[in-house]
Amino acid sequence: MIDPSYLPFVMAGGGIILLVIFFHYVPFFLWLSAKVSGVNISLVQLFLMRIRNVPPYVIVPGLIEAHKAGLSNITRDGLEAHFLAGGHVEKVVHALVSASKANIDLPFQMATAIDLAGRDVFEAVQMSVNPKVIDTPPVTAVAKDGIQLIAKARVTVRANIRQLVGGAGEDTVLARVGEGIVSSIGSSESHKSVLENPDSISKLVLRKGLDAGTAFEILSIDIADIDIGRNIGAALQMDQANADKNIAQAKAEERRAMAVALEQEMKAKAEEARANVIQAEAEVPKAMAEAFRSGNLGIMDYYRMKNIQADTDMRSSIARPDSHPASHDPIGK
Missing domain, CATH: 3.30.479.30 (Band 7 domain)
Structure with a gap:
């Protein structure tokens, strides 16, 4: 049993607890501010916002700002839907008010779409006014x-x-x-x-x-x-000139290599011809011996051929004076 003398205190404590719970779930002073501002909203609607996890302290100030700016197309349901979609209610309301004052046609649906698209709609309105x-x-x-x-x-x-x-x-x-x-x-x-x-x-x-x-x-x-x-x-002309020079050098080197190869080939052919001549000269004594045996070459014919050969060697020696020994030079004697 509770002492009757403590009953008023218990009732007062219970009333205080009920008031705290009431003001926690029902923002009375926010409702009063909305009523004074001319926004038509009830305490039940504010309580239901709490139940839907929508902060009244975000929605109601936006409604008050829009009402004072004369924007009649902004509704509580629209702001709640935009908040639940992940939008920024305050920026949207600020943008709509700024656009209205600047005579910019910005419907509520477009403003919320811009905000949900990830762009700062309030900054966009400011940029539209101030480039x-x-x-x-x-x-x-x-x-x-x-x-x-x-x-x-x-x-x-x-x-x-x-x-x-x-x-x-x-x-x-x-x-x-x-x-x-x-x-x-x-x-x-x-x-x-x-x-x-x-x-x-x-x-x-x-x-x-x-x-x-x-x-x-x-x-x-x-x-x-x-x-x-x-x-x-x-710079491009210099690069082109360098490229042309390199190409010309490459072609010249190619021609030089071909000339060297041709020279080596000619030398090889000359050596082959010289070898053939030497081989042919080696056959001459055999042919002469065979001619002596067969009677086709006489001794006088042989001496005449030797004289002709000696005369040819002498003429070749005279044609190359640098090859004469110093002992044969009459001046050098």
């Missing part, structure tokens, strides 16, 4: 006269709300701008014309419509800096 400047990395290109140019550009873009879902990002824009700069410089007759009129690059690139299929709209392309690089044309 962003993107600096390109150095782009290297070669004019028709062979001079290399290194250009840097600044691209001013703003977000294209309609193409944020499925549109290409900044990397694609930078790649297309770089390709346009290379094409513009490459089609120039001289690097001097590019240096004199750098705005011709930006005008040509802008006419190509490089922002098609991207999440941005290109407002301007400004050439920030152009530097002169290497003389690529001269």
Whole structure:
């Protein structure tokens, strides 16, 4: 039995516990704030949010902000569904309010789709109002006269709300701008014309419509800096000349090798002919002996042949004076 004197304290403690449980599951002060702000929401709905694991302190402030901004297309069910899908409720509401103030047509369904696609919808709305400047990395290109140019550009873009879902990002824009700069410089007759009129690059690139299929709209392309690089044309000519020289040297070496081979072949043939002559000369004495035995050659014929041979040797010796011994030279005696 509880002492009757302690009964008021027990009832007071029980009431406090019930109030704590009530305020934990039913955000009364948040409901009161919504009512004061003009948002029609009941305590039962707030309690059911707790049961669905949806934080009321995220949904109700978004409803209040949208109501104060005059956005009637934002509902509690829509915000709850977006939260349960993994979206950012606060960023979506901020983006919708900013778009409404800037007179940008941004429906609630598109804003949630952009957010769920992984893009920052609030930053996209801000970029649509305040364009962003993107600096390109150095782009290297070669004019028709062979001079290399290194250009840097600044691209001013703003977000294209309609193409944020499925549109290409900044990397694609930078790649297309770089390709346009290379094409513009490459089609120039001289690097001097590019240096004199750098705005011709930006005008040509802008006419190509490089922002098609991207999440941005290109407002301007400004050439920030152009530097002169290497003389690529001269380097290519030198490389070609070296290649031609190497080819000519290879062909000359081939011809020299063929000449050496031909000379060796001729020497071999000469040696073979000399060997044949020596062999034939070795047969002469046999033939002469056979002629003596058969009576076809007489002794006087033999002496006449020897005289003719001696006369031939003398004439050959006179024709080669450097081969005479010093003892035969009358002056040297």
